[in-house]
Amino acid sequence: MASCMLPQASHDNRRRPWAPASCPHPHRTAEVVASSARTGVARGSLNNYPGYPYRHRGLQAILGPRGPVVRLFICRLFAIMAAVATGTTSLTHLRGIALTLPWLLALLIADVALSAVLPLSLLGPRLVYDASSRIAAVIWAWIQLIFVSLNGADIGHSGDELPPGESAIVVANHVAWSDFYMIQALAIRAGMLGRCRYFAKVQLRLVPFLGWGLWAMGMPMVSRNWLRDRAELDRVFSGIVRDGYPTWLISFSEATRFTKKKYAESVAWCKKNDKPQPRHLLYPRTKGFITTVQHLRKAAHVKAVYDFTVAYRRQGGEFQEAPSMWQTLSVPGLSSRCGYEFHVHARRFPIDSLPKTDEGLAQWLESRWVQKGEWLESARQSWPAEGAAGSRST
Numbered sequence: 001m002a003s004c005m006l007p008q009a010s011h012d013n014r015r016r017p018w019a020p021a022s023c024p025h026p027h028r029t030a031e032v033v034a035s036s037a038r039t040g041v042a043r044g045s046l047n048n049y050p051g052y053p054y055r056h057r058g059l060q061a062i063l064g065p066r067g068p069v070v071r072l073f074i075c076r077l078f079a080i081m082a083a084v085a086t087g088t089t090s091l092t093h094l095r096g097i098a099l100t101l102p103w104l105l106a107l108l109i110a111d112v113a114l115s116a117v118l119p120l121s122l123l124g125p126r127l128v129y130d131a132s133s134r135i136a137a138v139i140w141a142w143i144q145l146i147f148v149s150l151n152g153a154d155i156g157h158s159g160d161e162l163p164p165g166e167s168a169i170v171v172a173n174h175v176a177w178s179d180f181y182m183i184q185a186l187a188i189r190a191g192m193l194g195r196c197r198y199f200a201k202v203q204l205r206l207v208p209f210l211g212w213g214l215w216a217m218g219m220p221m222v223s224r225n226w227l228r229d230r231a232e233l234d235r236v237f238s239g240i241v242r243d244g245y246p247t248w249l250i251s252f253s254e255a256t257r258f259t260k261k262k263y264a265e266s267v268a269w270c271k272k273n274d275k276p277q278p279r280h281l282l283y284p285r286t287k288g289f290i291t292t293v294q295h296l297r298k299a300a301h302v303k304a305v306y307d308f309t310v311a312y313r314r315q316g317g318e319f320q321e322a323p324s325m326w327q328t329l330s331v332p333g334l335s336s337r338c339g340y341e342f343h344v345h346a347r348r349f350p351i352d353s354l355p356k357t358d359e360g361l362a363q364w365l366e367s368r369w370v371q372k373g374e375w376l377e378s379a380r381q382s383w384p385a386e387g388a389a390g391s392r393s394t
Helices: 030-041 058-084 088-122 125-150 177-188 201-205 208-217 230-243 258-272 287-296 325-330 358-386
Strands: 155-159 167-172 196-199 248-252 300-314 340-350 391-394
Touching: 088 125, 088 208, 088 325, 125 177, 125 230, 155 177, 167 177, 167 287, 177 196, 177 248, 177 300, 177 340, 201 208, 201 300, 208 258, 230 287, 248 287, 287 358, 300 358
Parallel strands: 155 340, 167 248, 167 300, 196 248
Antiparallel strands: 155 391, 300 340
């Protein structure tokens, strides 16, 4: 079980008793202390570890003005090397790096390929969209394989059957990075993995590899200002409506991840504004949902709105306790050894059955969130005894 517990990086700049004097920011407290105990390196004596470079003070003069940055890097490198000798947690980190680096390389290649075909969208937009979807399918299937097949995540699903190849608007609650794997599990079953397009925060454009790739794949990159986002939304909606792009257009309607602090803020806001507070959820943002539905009603091939509810439990832990992003990429036996349980509940609503007015759509989404909360509460009560009802995804 040790490999399932990832220590948190220390952000305390005060020097630890075991930290080298020349390392102002110790790497990871738990790893180095545990490693020191196992390898016989006394606390406070890492400078004496074989090969440790800071015994040689002349190095500072050689490095020059960039010395502090280089010293920090080397300090952390040797701390990791000291821990890796026998530390299972560090070996888990190395395993994650080994699994993730090839995927990042593939993502970089995908970015280059997408950049190469993007100018052709002026001549053949549908051809470029289909090409980007095939590239996206490879990237998402790869990372899904890491999560499910290599790291042993067992995803359960229940609810309505989703017609293969159907285009839809998708709304979901947002708990953790692993929400994406849950949605992708359903997309694979429906043959729509490469067609998934997520509303993403505009700040993600700055993320190396990922940001440019998301934009080039046609993901709507938005802020929380819908007036400011009009041009970006027109770009995305026009392709779906005018050119008939098959798609799952996915949004996390709470606009942020669920935390206890944010839940308390949501409760206070709902009480002040006389709104119902959904259980285990944040009150949904309705403006983006209204805009999306009213635009995509015009697309004849967009047949439905899907409502996905993601749920987590860890044996011996709390309901809605999900693994971190890094754990999903590095830790083996997520379900069998670490006790994580993953479940996604799907509901399908024909788009023609939704209210026609903006106010009606806002009330519809609010009602869905209340019902989602009741389903989550039911899952919370039944899960410890029998697991969330439903079949399993692979």
